[in-house]
Amino acid sequence: MPLQTVEPRRLYRQIAEQLRSLISAGEFAAGSRLPAERDLAKQLGVSRPSVREALIAMEVEGWVEVRTGSGVYVLDRSKRTNRSKGLQIAASEWGPLELIRARRVVEGEIASMAAVQAKRKDIDAMRKAIDSMKSDADGGVLPIEGDRAFHSAIVEACGNVVLIETVQSFWDSRRGPLFERLVGYFETMKSWQSAIAEHEAIFAAIRAHDGAAARAAMHAHMDKSHSRFSASWRRAKTS
Numbered sequence: 001m002p003l004q005t006v007e008p009r010r011l012y013r014q015i016a017e018q019l020r021s022l023i024s025a026g027e028f029a030a031g032s033r034l035p036a037e038r039d040l041a042k043q044l045g046v047s048r049p050s051v052r053e054a055l056i057a058m059e060v061e062g063w064v065e066v067r068t069g070s071g072v073y074v075l076d077r078s079k080r081t082n083r084s085k086g087l088q089i090a091a092s093e094w095g096p097l098e099l100i101r102a103r104r105v106v107e108g109e110i111a112s113m114a115a116v117q118a119k120r121k122d123i124d125a126m127r128k129a130i131d132s133m134k135s136d137a138d139g140g141v142l143p144i145e146g147d148r149a150f151h152s153a154i155v156e157a158c159g160n161v162v163l164i165e166t167v168q169s170f171w172d173s174r175r176g177p178l179f180e181r182l183v184g185y186f187e188t189m190k191s192w193q194s195a196i197a198e199h200e201a202i203f204a205a206i207r208a209h210d211g212a213a214a215r216a217a218m219h220a221h222m223d224k225s226h227s228r229f230s231a232s233w234r235r236a237k238t239s
Helices: 011-024 037-044 049-062 096-117 120-138 144-156 161-175 175-185 189-207 211-229
Strands: 064-067 069-075
Touching: 011 037, 011 049, 037 049, 049 064, 049 096, 049 175, 096 144, 096 161, 096 175, 096 189, 096 211, 120 144, 120 189, 144 161, 144 189, 161 175, 175 211, 189 211
Parallel strands: none
Antiparallel strands: 064 069
């Protein structure tokens, strides 16, 4: 059963469905290693990030196991109980890497607007959020709450309820199993130190009321975030 090209509509789900069908048909036996991401992407006619999202979804659902430094292996579902076969991912869940690309577009413009409109209270809220991120990181705690507070302070400076609720929905999506599993592989204290420096650059541009620089700094942050989550499995930390 050959792989088929897919259309870009909730892409990771289509890819995962094809791979599940191939596994069920015996094309990939239990215990075997799946082709590399780049090979799957080429055969399917999609990007490697979309393949990665599909593989993460399949791992969450109990179809495969990601072994860092080795590859992605098919699990034997015949010996697993219904309870142990994994979580069911909601059809509405966004792909994490696709989400970052969307955030780049939306939050880049939000940062530019904030640079023009931010008041002292907004600047103070951003500074407090970064201080919270640093304090958590110094204490060995992943600074997720400070991160959310920082991006929330930026959008709140724009005074647009639609944008505020949009950014809130971005953050709520981080609680989904796909994003949490990806974070488990690629977020480390070292990566967070880099992210904090990127937040400092955004903050400096907004505080200077430089809209173009704020947009560029937010774009750079999102690009680097995407790169961190797209790194080779060989560079991922062990889970």
